[in-house]
Amino acid sequence: MGDRRPRRRLVAALAAGGLLFGTAACGSGSNSAGSSDPNTLEVWTRSDPDSAATYNRVFAAFTKKTGIKIDHQPVMNFDQQLQSRASIRDLPDVLVNDTALMGSYQAQGLLEPIDPASVAGHDQIDAKTWATTVGIDGTHYGIPYSRQAMTLMVRKDWREKLGLPQPKTWADMLTLAKAFADDDPDGDGKKDTYGMVVPGSAQNGYAAWWSASYLWQGGARIIEPTRSGGYRPVIDSDAAVRTVTWLKNNLFCSADHGVVQPGAITAVTSTATNFQDGNAGMYLTGPYNITSFDKDLGKDKYEVLQAPAGPAGSQVLAEGENIYFGARTGKAAQEQALAAFMISPEGQRLAMTGKNQPVVRIPVNTTLDAAAVRHDPRWGVVQKAYTDGSVQFPNAPAFAPVKQDTADALNAIFTYCGSDVRSSLKELNDTLAGDLKDQDLLK
Numbered sequence: 020m021g022d023r024r025p026r027r028r029l030v031a032a033l034a035a036g037g038l039l040f041g042t043a044a045c046g047s048g049s050n051s052a053g054s055s056d057p058n059t060l061e062v063w064t065r066s067d068p069d070s071a072a073t074y075n076r077v078f079a080a081f082t083k084k085t086g087i088k089i090d091h092q093p094v095m096n097f098d099q100q101l102q103s104r105a106s107i108r109d110l111p112d113v114l115v116n117d118t119a120l121m122g123s124y125q126a127q128g129l130l131e132p133i134d135p136a137s138v139a140g141h142d143q144i145d146a147k148t149w150a151t152t153v154g155i156d157g158t159h160y161g162i163p164y165s166r167q168a169m170t171l172m173v174r175k176d177w178r179e180k181l182g183l184p185q186p187k188t189w190a191d192m193l194t195l196a197k198a199f200a201d202d203d204p205d206g207d208g209k210k211d212t213y214g215m216v217v218p219g220s221a222q223n224g225y226a227a228w229w230s231a232s233y234l235w236q237g238g239a240r241i242i243e244p245t246r247s248g249g250y251r252p253v254i255d256s257d258a259a260v261r262t263v264t265w266l267k268n269n270l271f272c273s274a275d276h277g278v279v280q281p282g283a284i285t286a287v288t289s290t291a292t293n294f295q296d297g298n299a300g301m302y303l304t305g306p307y308n309i310t311s312f313d314k315d316l317g318k319d320k321y322e323v324l325q326a327p328a329g330p331a332g333s334q335v336l337a338e339g340e341n342i343y344f345g346a347r348t349g350k351a352a353q354e355q356a357l358a359a360f361m362i363s364p365e366g367q368r369l370a371m372t373g374k375n376q377p378v379v380r381i382p383v384n385t386t387l388d389a390a391a392v393r394h395d396p397r398w399g400v401v402q403k404a405y406t407d408g409s410v411q412f413p414n415a416p417a418f419a420p421v422k423q424d425t426a427d428a429l430n431a432i433f434t435y436c437g438s439d440v441r442s443s444l445k446e447l448n449d450t451l452a453g454d455l456k457d458q459d460l461l462k
Contacts, residue, residue, distance in 0.1 A: 087353050224419075
């Protein structure tokens with residue numbers, strides 16, 4: 020069924036993400052404060068008011084230090100607004116957004132190439148992290164700013180009440196999930212608790228995002244680079260079949276009540292609130308939730324653990340944000356100065372601390388230790404997960420259609436318990452081949 024996925028699916032995905040522009044739309048030209056004033060940078064961040072306040076602290080310190088002003092635009096509907104600005108050939112000077120968007124942005128000509136050596140302090144970022152900013156053509160198009168990796172949040176009070184150990188393997192995790200569902204860990208005499216939270220909806224690719232860590236732990240990948248400079252789909256591997264079968268049979272199609280929360284198959288992160296609501300015992304998620312979980316649950320009630328190991332280990336999905344320079348805005352020196360400050364120990368500390376939501380989770384600056392900066396050993400678990408065992412989605416290609424097609428297929432497998440996993444993943448593999456062919460990357 021790979022031929023059912025024509026080029027219009029890629030076009031639709033890029034249009035929905037605000038990325039369907041020609042390179043001619045990316046010059047300088049200028050009515051915004053950031054474009055007209057040579058000593059002012061217009062900087063866009065994808066942030067809500069709480070995280071925007073943290074960015075404002077960082078930018079205020081930069082302006083005090085350098086005299087360069089920042090016109091900060093916190094944008095939630097980021098890609099759609101970026102489309103609008105590109106259409107009038109007036110990009111922001113600097114963008115801070117997800118690492119996974121780099122390939123899509125670069126393919127549309129929105130980004131200025133970057134020479135790492137032009138940014139002071141570039142040598143304080145390790146080679147593994149710098150490598151995630153390299154495009155298809157071998158050129159860097161981003162500067163690493165923040166990284167994070169998934170960890171397992173567990174209700175420590177429930178686990179200790181039931182006398183069970185911290186989970187080290189998938190089998191341990193499943194045992195704990197069943198106990199949380201069946202053994203009344205909250206002591207109210209009712210069967211109203213659930214083992215784990217799963218945002219399993221296909222919407223916005225959530226099923227692929229959540230499943231990725233399990234795929235890595237099972238020894239599987241979605242796509243992989245080839246020696247000829249392209250990519251190939253590998254989601255129909257034996258390792259992927261085994262992993263998806265395990266997830267389907269033990270979490271979504273299990274006869275055991277409450278292993279996952281009700282409605283997991285249609286849940287997204289904004290609706291999968293059972294952990295912080297106090298009726299689910301585990302959640303494999305990102306560390307950005309630590310701040311809100313501390314407020315909603317209390318930091319004494321839960322623990323942050325390394326993800327339990329699958330057959331191939333305990334690797335987890337890594338994500339993060341890059342600093343991008345808008346194509347040809349003509350302010351290279353000022354942009355480089357801002358990037359240098361943002362990756363410096365001072366800039367990274369400011370972005371990790373304070374009363375508002377931190378915008379740097381794991382520092383890219385290798386002179387810093389997340390646990391020491393925050394005086395919180397839980398962040399050491401997150402940093403170790405990133406450093407020792409994490410895999411990012413490939414971000415040199417435009418990954419959005421790959422992620423969405425993977426989510427659609429996984430969600431269908433988890434929804435229809437009679438589905439055949441091997442044939443479904445073979446069909447997905449053919450679909451992903453179409454995604455890569457659309458980008459001239461199936462090599």
